Amino acid sequence: MAGCIIEIEGLWTQFGSHVVHRDIDLSVRRGEIMSLVGGSGSGKTTLLRQMLGLEQPARGEVRVFGVPLHGGDQSRLRSLRNRWGMLFQEGALFSALTVFDNIALPLRELRALDEGLIHDLVMVKLEMVGIEPRHAAKMPSELSGGMIKRIALARAIALEPELLFLDEPTAGLDPDRSESFVKLIQELHRELDLTVVMVTHDLDTLVALSHRIAVLCEQRLVIVGTLDEVVANPHPFIGNFFMGERGRRALEAVKDMVLLT
């Protein structure tokens, strides 16, 4: 299909006898923000890890930028890995490196850029995620959770990726921080022309960011569509997820926003 960055066809994931995904088809279009939602243990993060090639599918195929993640040749896969970035839930900053070195690491790994250029690029990335330069020499253990997320995001976009994966981007942040983090992602999405795939539990984040939503339930993909299409679906999980007290509040907030603008 034209314009698709990620294509998943007939994907099965299995751990031993435990089936996580059953025959999943999904495609992510260029430039959109796609959210994966589902109950705890429904395999959202596993699906994300499948798209990153961190898990082995039992059946089916995952193609990113048209390159099959499994069984393809290694050099193409390596160049593929420079075109995407991932923000892990806990940040996964290298605890032995300073903030600066964490962001510089992927740039240094290219072995093509000189140290001065790397320095300036890291500083731009830090500025983009709103971290002051004085924090650059700190170690990750000296930082708060919100800062770690921002720096991990700076590392994820260090290689100017076209595709960004986010695993629970706002989990563990207070409401104020998570709102500014959502704004940051929106800004980066606009500025860097990114395609974003995101796993989230947080309804406010989901509603604020997603262009399309994929709902995972009972090993299958229930529906893929815009917020309105998903909410209109009669599936009981969707009813509980969006039409509960919290869900309705988040949806109403969006409607208010739409009316205001």
Next chain:
Amino acid sequence: MSDAELQDFSAPYLQRTKIGGMQRCELGGAWNLHGLEPRLSELQPQLAECALDQRCEWDLRHVQMLDHAGAMLLWRVWGKHRVAQLLLRPEHEQIFDRFDLPPEPVPLHRPHDPFYGVVVLGQGVLSLVDHLLAVVMVLGQVVLDTLDLLRRPANIPWREISASIYRTGAQALGITALVGFLVGVVLSYLSAQQLKLFGADAFIINILGISVIRELGPVLAAILVAGRSGSAITAQLGVMRVTEELDAMAVMGIPHTLRLVMPKMFALALSMPLIILWTDGVALIGGMVSAHAQLDIGYVYFLSSLPDAVPIANLWLGLGKGIVFGSLIALIGCHFGLRIEPNTESLGIGTTNSVVTSITVVIIVDAIFAILFKDVGVG
């Protein structure tokens, strides 16, 4: 979109033209990190050359893609400011705006300190004092916990103690046997050659008996256990710190010393003498086999004259050392484990320090034993 389509953007290129003394530099293709990476080494000198001419006109209108890496490359070539003659696609305009803010200099490297040596020495001494204080505190807490347990024996953590004995004792039997046997063989072999010169063959039993039972057995076993179990204890507690398990225990009101430190100290204090006994036995067997081969000393003669050659006090001394060594190894392992900070580097440093310290302490304490008990069990 297929991979081929995405690669459609042409490689970055640079074209220099001179029209009537005016230099013109035309850039085109994909000036992004992906496209630049393979061609950077040839493009960079060309760019620098163009930038030498202040009045050079830069035409970026044919640039298909421009990202921060490409823009930053140009920005640095221009001397970190916008050049006067710049033709740009409107969508690329905002990328340079971000660079316009003057970034404050970052002190990534600490300035040179003339008193560096003194400061390092002072920090070393202070850290030694700090470690000693912390060890004493942990030890004190263990003693208090033990006294408390004596009053309420139902709370004694038997399961932890028994698991520790299995891990530190039973599972160490193989390696201590191997090392003990080989050391016995080597010692006996080398001594036998010397003794043969003087015709003092029978003294091999004295030499082997005293050195193995009094000194080599306990120290060898302690060093092996310090490397094996000491590092395991430190790493285990360190990972528990990283995963916040230690905090979880503290929240539940379970003291670390009671559930983690004390069982390990008791277990090692108990299993260490047993391991020493085992190492002694195997080392003597090794020595006996070697003595039989070299000096033709019979097994029965060797065994029957061993009690006469070695006063029994040496065995008690060796086993007593074992109790002290065992407790110290566990204490030091726990001390370093509890001090590990939640990052991977600290885990590595802590484990190394723990092993090095416990081996050093074992040898220091052994020297103290040698001086204190110099009149016991010899002659």
